[in-house]
Amino acid sequence: MSAMSNHLEKKLLDHTLGLASWTMPAETFVALFTADPGETGSLAAEISFTSTGYARQSATTAMGPTNATTGISLNEDVITFGPATVDWGTVTHMAIMDAATGGNVLLYGALTSSRNIQTGDSFQFAASQLSITFA
Template sequence: MPGKTDFLENALLNHVLRGVAYTPPAALYVGLFTSDPTDAATGTEVSGGSYARQQATFSVPTTGSSSNAADLLFPVATAAWGTVTHFGIFDAATAGKLLYYGSLTPSQPITSSNQLKLPAGTVIVNED
């Protein structure tokens, strides 16, 4: 089950319970990790080898769940990225804040010349 980072949890609590404005990002980007990002956003994001986060749109939530509305096609790796174990949803194409994260099942070893595709509906975020 995907998790929310401490940053997003605090922003939402402040917004809902204290009236502190939270402005949602204008765009969302999915990134890949070789270790669990955790609530503290401490995982290891893939870097180098032509890696780039991919802009994503998400479906209208139903019963507390939303997922990527279209396929996410990452660039062809020009060097090994390692074994991709997690995804993260960011508020920026580079840097920015990690908002949500989750496991990639099964994990995907990415070597040079591989290209990772996350089909529509596979990056799932749940609120319970």
């Protein structure tokens, strides 16, 4: 996954050019979507939080430091969502967010393979399965 949202692009560019400082989020979170949140960072297709068994999971505690040679950060820990208490639909995308609810999409991308999550199912990124890079 390597796409940056417009929000993050602006924050990083203004910071890099010395136009406005940007304070990194205290914690970041992995979110699941049933459609592409796109560069605008739309939350319309995020799995619902209301009585579904879904909650964003911490990226800060799961992700490892970026490899200086490859520029890739991999999750060192398993990241598990659910179990679902209702059908979530087909999960096709994920994003790194700057808040546990609401907030802004920072990075986003399509999953290698989508998965239909039904009642009782969990969604999981095995260790080293979530790969994040700036391209």
